[in-house]
Amino acid sequence: MNTLSPRDAAALDEFMAEVKHRNPGETEFHQAVQEVAAHIIPFIQAKPVYKDARIIERLVEPDRIVIFRVTWQSDDGRIHVNRGYRVQHSNAIGPYKGGLRFHPSVTLAILKFLAFEQTFKNSLTGLPMGGGKGGSDFDPKGKSETEVMRFCQSFMSELYRHLGPYTDVPAGDIGVGAREVSYLFGQYKRIANQFTGVLTGKGLAFGGSEIRVEATGYGCVYMMEDMLKHRGQAIDGKTCLVSGSGNVAQYTVEKLIHLGARPVTLSDSAGFIFDPGGIDQERLQWVKELKEVRRGRIKEYAREFGVEYYEGQRPWAIPCDLAFPCATQNEITGEEAKHLVNNGCIGISEGANMPSEQEAIDTFQAARLMFAPSKAANAGGVAVSGLEMTQNSMRLSWSRDELNTHLREVMRDIHNRCVQYGAEGDDHYVNYLKGANLAGFVKVADAMVSYGVM
Numbered sequence: 001m002n003t004l005s006p007r008d009a010a011a012l013d014e015f016m017a018e019v020k021h022r023n024p025g026e027t028e029f030h031q032a033v034q035e036v037a038a039h040i041i042p043f044i045q046a047k048p049v050y051k052d053a054r055i056i057e058r059l060v061e062p063d064r065i066v067i068f069r070v071t072w073q074s075d076d077g078r079i080h081v082n083r084g085y086r087v088q089h090s091n092a093i094g095p096y097k098g099g100l101r102f103h104p105s106v107t108l109a110i111l112k113f114l115a116f117e118q119t120f121k122n123s124l125t126g127l128p129m130g131g132g133k134g135g136s137d138f139d140p141k142g143k144s145e146t147e148v149m150r151f152c153q154s155f156m157s158e159l160y161r162h163l164g165p166y167t168d169v170p171a172g173d174i175g176v177g178a179r180e181v182s183y184l185f186g187q188y189k190r191i192a193n194q195f196t197g198v199l200t201g202k203g204l205a206f207g208g209s210e211i212r213v214e215a216t217g218y219g220c221v222y223m224m225e226d227m228l229k230h231r232g233q234a235i236d237g238k239t240c241l242v243s244g245s246g247n248v249a250q251y252t253v254e255k256l257i258h259l260g261a262r263p264v265t266l267s268d269s270a271g272f273i274f275d276p277g278g279i280d281q282e283r284l285q286w287v288k289e290l291k292e293v294r295r296g297r298i299k300e301y302a303r304e305f306g307v308e309y310y311e312g313q314r315p316w317a318i319p320c321d322l323a324f325p326c327a328t329q330n331e332i333t334g335e336e337a338k339h340l341v342n343n344g345c346i347g348i349s350e351g352a353n354m355p356s357e358q359e360a361i362d363t364f365q366a367a368r369l370m371f372a373p374s375k376a377a378n379a380g381g382v383a384v385s386g387l388e389m390t391q392n393s394m395r396l397s398w399s400r401d402e403l404n405t406h407l408r409e410v411m412r413d414i415h416n417r418c419v420q421y422g423a424e425g426d427d428h429y430v431n432y433l434k435g436a437n438l439a440g441f442v443k444v445a446d447a448m449v450s451y452g453v454m
Contacts, residue, residue, distance in 0.1 A: 004038065004041075004042060005042070007045075008042040008045065011041050012034075012037055012038055012041050015037055015057075016030070016034055016037065019033050023112070025109070026108070026109035026112060026113075027109065028109050028110050028112075028329065028330075028354075029110075029112040029113040031113065032113040032116050032354060033060055033113075033116065035354075035358065035361070035373075035437070036116075036120065036437045037056060039434045039437040039438055040437060040438070040441050041056065044056065050445050050449070053453075055441075055445045059090065059116075059119070059441075059445075060116070062087050062088060062090075062112065063088050063089060063091060063096075065085070065088070065112075066084075066159070066162055067083065067084070067085055067108070068083070068084045068159070069081060069082075069083065069158075070083065070136055070138065070155045070158070071154060072147070072154045074143075074147050075144055075147055082137055082138040082151070083136060083137055084134070084155050084158060085111050085134050085135060085136065086132065086133075086134035086159060086162055086168070086170075087108075087112055087114075087134060088115075088130075088168055089112075089116055089119050089132055089133070090130050090131050090444060091130035092119075092444045092447040092451070093123060093128055093130055093444055093447050094122070094127070094128035095130055095165070095166055095167055096130045096132030096167070096168035096169070097118070097122055097130060097132060097170075097171070097386065097389075098118040098122075098131055098133040098170065098171070099114075099133060099134075099135075099170060099171045099172055099173030100134045100170045100171070100172065100173055100180075101114075101134070101135035101136075101174045102135055102136050102138045102139065102140050102151075102174070102175030102176050103135070103137070103139060103174050104137055104139045105137075106135045110329075111133045111135060113329075114133040117353060117375050118131035118132060118133055118382070119440070119444060120375045120436070120437065120444070121375040121376070121378075121382060121440065122379075122382055123440040123441075123444050124376055124379055124414050124418075124439055125383045125386060125414065126410065126413055126414075129169075129386050129389075132168055132170070135173065135175075135176070136151075138175075139175070140180065141175075141295075148179065148180065148183065149183045152180055152184050153186075153187040155184070156184045156188050156191070157187065160187070160188050160191050163188065164196070164198060165196045165197050165198050165392070165393070169197065169199065169385075169389060171199065171200040171381075171382070172201040176201075177201075178201065178203060181201045181202055181203075182202070182206075184199060185198070185199045185202055185206070195207075197389050197391075197392025200212070200385035200388040200389060201385065201388075202388070208388065209387060209391055209397070209403065210398065210400040210403050211403045211404055212381070212385065213247055214247075214251040214254070214255075215251075215380040215381045215383065215385075215407055216247070216248045216380050216381030217249065217250065217253070217254065217255060218251055218252075218380055218407060219378065219379060219380015219381065219383065219407060219410075219411045220248070220255075220324060220326070220350070220351040220372075220377050220380065221252055221255040221256055221324070221349070222255070222380065222407070222408055222412070223349050223376060223414065224322060224347055224370075224372065224377075226411065227347060227370040227415065227430075228370070230415070230419065230428065231370070235261050235322070236260035236261065237262070238321040239264060239319070239320045239321045240261050240262060240263045240264065240320060240321065240322045241264065241315045241316065241318055241322070241323045241324065242256075242263050242265055242326055242351075243266075243267045243272065243316075243325050243326055243331060243352075243355075244266070244267060244326035244327035244328075244351070245266045245267060245287060245290075245291055246291065248326040248378070249266055249267075249324075249326040249351065250284065250288055250291070252324050256324075257279070257280065257281055262278040263278060263279045264276055264318065264320070265315035265318060266287060267314060267315055267327060268298045268327075269327075270298070270299065270311060271310050271311040271312055271313055272298065272309070272310050272313060273298055273301045273302045273307055273309050273310075274307060274308045274309075274310065274315065275301075275305065283301070283305060299311070314331060314336065316332055316336035316337075317339045319344055320340070320343065321345065321346055321347070322345065322347045322348070323347070323348045324349055325348070326351030326355075327355065328352055328353075329352065329353055329354045330356070330357050331355045331356075332356045332357065332360045333359065333360060334357060334359030334362070336360065337356070337359070337360035337361075337364055338363055341364070341369065346369060346370060347369060347370035347371070347372075348364060348369060348370070349377040350372060350374035350378060351374070353378065354374055356371075361373075361433065365431065368429050370430075370432070371432055372418075373432060373436050375436050375437075375440060376418055376435075376436040379411070379414055380411055383406075383407060384406075384407055387403060387406055414436075417435065417439035418432045418435030418436050418439060419435060420439065421435040421436075421438035422434045422435020
């Protein structure tokens with residue numbers, strides 16, 4: 001829990017009041033900014049160069065927001081209208097980099113919070129990438145292949161003018177997988193008449209990178225492995241809760257299995273399964289086919305393997321050693337965090353973006369649990385995206401082993417940066433949230449100061 005002095009608390013309240021006034025109703029954005037500002041404002045009190053340059057005030061204003069109409073035609077001939085967005089938050093240390101999300105829940109507030117987080121996350125990787133995020137309220141579920149293709153082509157027909165390998169390089173996110181990235185890249189290539197690394201997450205046949213799909217989940221587990229090592233412990237034998245059942249959750253489970261842990265849950269928006277014996281590689285492969293081929297629901301796992309399914313619930317009341325929230329934002333409430341603490345959980349590594357409510361984070365930190373925030377723990381995906389950009393620029397492809405080695409090094413460096421800025425006291429406790437926020441901030445802030453007033 002971050003305890004502020006009266007002076008810092010007053011400065012934070014004044015700052016947040018202005019943020020809320022300028023961005024009314026954007027609760028997710030307010031939450032993301034407050035979490036970061038609570039650490040940065042005390043830090044810059046002793047750093048006049050950052051305070052006088054008003055770096056934090058500048059960072060809460062995106063460089064640019066593009067909002068546009070996306071018109072497309074369904075198979076029955078009807079015309080549909082959706083809204084597209086691209087939030088180009090900061091290019092202080094490199095071209096804008098961040099995913100595209102296609103989901104009915106997409107709003108400007110959500111994309112602003114994601115772009116803000118992305119700026120710090122990308123900074124933590126050590127790679128030259130700025131922060132951005134985009135997407136649409138379009139829902140690919142239930143749409144035919146040709147409908148998804150038409151939407152992607154219409155979306156890119158507007159967005160392409162704002163992209164470029166040295167300007168803005170989007171990737172996939174929720175609702176934007178390999179299929180959608182392929183359609184988007186094909187349309188960009190057709191319009192721009194260029195074959196450049198303007199999107200990441202591409203297919204291997206046309207400039208994609210090995211382990212990109214696995215990277216976020218793998219990195220999330222690597223972060224936990226490093227936190228445990230810092231405390232003189234190992235991940236082997238630990239009972240783990242994992243939420244979600246998409247790519248991040250699947251490859252979190254896969255890496256946990258590789259390292260000898262026992263993942264026991266998966267979930268989707270309708271409920272979760274509890275497999276007390278542990279999800280093994282064979283059962284995980286069944287889940288991959290369920291989600292990627294048949295696009296089914298996780299409750300089918302319970303019927304297939306004879307385990308419990310908890311409809312309408314999340315897995316956080318199950319006793320465990322470690323927790324990996326990999327589904328969506330704000331999926332762990334304060335009350336659920338208390339369940340985790342009381343049931344023996346010692347560490348949380350966030351695979352999803354901002355999956356813990358502020359009350360939950362306060363609970364974890366008050367109990368002095370190991371807590372890796374998403375900007376650090378799920379940076380593996382964007383790290384490999386950055387490596388894909390490097391491969392595209394160099395016109396080469398690295399092997400899976402080479403990329404996994406690079407990914408492991410990036411996650412270890414992120415952990416070490418968090419320790420550098422987040423170590424507290426003499427008991428080896430590390431405030432990883434504080435460490436991630438400050439480490440991510442300093443690199444961006446130094447670049448902004450160097451550029452002068454702009």
